[in-house]
Amino acid sequence: xxxxxxxxxxxxxxxxxxxxxxxxxxxxxxxxxxxxxxxxxxxxxxxxxxxxxxxxxxxxxxxxxxxxxxxxxxxxxxxxxxxxxxxxxxxxxxxxxxxxxxxxxxxxxxxxxxxxx
Amino acid sequence: xxxxxxxxxxxxxxxxxxxxxxxxxxxxxxxxxxxxxxxxxxxxxxxxxxxxxxxxxxxxxxxxxxxxxxxxxxxxxxxxxxxxxxxxxxxxxxxxxxxxxxxxxxxxxxx
Numbered sequence: 001x002x003x004x005x006x007x008x009x010x011x012x013x014x015x016x017x018x019x020x021x022x023x024x025x026x027x028x029x030x031x032x033x034x035x036x037x038x039x040x041x042x043x044x045x046x047x048x049x050x051x052x053x054x055x056x057x058x059x060x061x062x063x064x065x066x067x068x069x070x071x072x073x074x075x076x077x078x079x080x081x082x083x084x085x086x087x088x089x090x091x092x093x094x095x096x097x098x099x100x101x102x103x104x105x106x107x108x109x110x111x112x113x114x115x116x117x
Numbered sequence: 118x119x120x121x122x123x124x125x126x127x128x129x130x131x132x133x134x135x136x137x138x139x140x141x142x143x144x145x146x147x148x149x150x151x152x153x154x155x156x157x158x159x160x161x162x163x164x165x166x167x168x169x170x171x172x173x174x175x176x177x178x179x180x181x182x183x184x185x186x187x188x189x190x191x192x193x194x195x196x197x198x199x200x201x202x203x204x205x206x207x208x209x210x211x212x213x214x215x216x217x218x219x220x221x222x223x224x225x226x227x228x
Binding site: 041092098 | 210
């Protein structure tokens with residue numbers, strides 16, 4: 001298994017540009033999520049999905065869109081990039097979520113480092 | 118809102134000493150607690166998951182305990198090695214599909 005993969009690894013955008021961060025997993029996980037990690041702020045949840053066709057907002061959703069058309073893929077779209085979106089973005093997945101069992105274990109991708117100038 | 122705190126934020130220990138990392142959370146109604154390791158510029162690697170019905174979990178030199186009623190977890194790393202130098206993060210699953218992270222314990226093991 002490749003686990004959770006993310007592309008690209010690095011990206012530089014100009015203010016106002018749009019782009020899509022890709023995330024894929026090959027573990028047949030139902031739950032997928034996107035986080036951003038900023039110095040001094042820790043990891044914050046942007047959006048999450050509990051299965052194909054179902055998405056919901058997390059703690060910091062403004063400026064980001066998601067969709068989940070397949071179990072494997074969960075892309076994150078930046079609609080109009082702003083310098084405040086400069087961050088490291090992580091995608092995570094788990095077989096299930098909030099069951100209290102072993103299938104809740106979260107697996108993370110290697111991250112995408114985004115700079116908006 | 119669930120708040121997760123990790124103390125100390127940073128620590129250095131000589132090689133061979135045992136490491137003790139603390140994590141506290143404000144809402145005891147959690148589904149599980151997970152410890153991660155993060156190396157500089159890398160993603161998060163899962164170390165241990167303590168399920169809601171468990172009080173501790175062990176893997177090799179790592180042992181993590183969980184006391185839900187007091188809102189605390191402790192990660193013990195026995196006989197630390199320079200390769201253990203990293204940031205350790207704890208996260209709790211709670212509420213409606215929420216995962217809350219602490220800001221991490223940054224560890225340096227001195228050879």
